[in-house]
Amino acid sequence: MNLRGHGIDSDYIRELAQVGYDKLSLGTLIELRSHGVDADYAKEMQDAGLRPTLDDLIDFRSRGLTADRLRSARPTGWPFQPSGRRR
Numbered sequence: 740m741n742l743r744g745h746g747i748d749s750d751y752i753r754e755l756a757q758v759g760y761d762k763l764s765l766g767t768l769i770e771l772r773s774h775g776v777d778a779d780y781a782k783e784m785q786d787a788g789l790r791p792t793l794d795d796l797i798d799f800r801s802r803g804l805t806a807d808r809l810r811s812a813r814p815t816g817w818p819f820q821p822s823g824r825r826r
Contacts (some may be wrong), residue, residue: 746772754778758785758792767793774800784809 742748747768755763755771758781763771771777776796783806784791784799791799 742768744768751777753782758782763793770797776800 742765745768752763752768752773755761755768755778758778760778760781772792774797776793780800781791781796784796787806787809789795789809
């Protein structure tokens with residue numbers, strides 16, 4: 740399988756591991772990359788006070804949720820509900 744064709748290289752894998760997402764399967768790496776999830780996005784969500792699962796990151800990115808939007812919604816009482824999925 741050509742991971743470079745999916746935009747996945749050793750830097751991408753290492754950077755995800757550095758923010759807490761390691762030992763990922765090839766399928767998971769491809770899914771993350773295809774949804775535009777990278778270490779910077781994961782770190783932004785963590786810095787906003789979340790500890791999102793991989794499924795949360797994919798869902799957030801697919802819906803266009805940014806850390807700034809999350810921060811601005813919190814004062815209005817928007818309760819974050821994690822997906823409950825463990826990946």
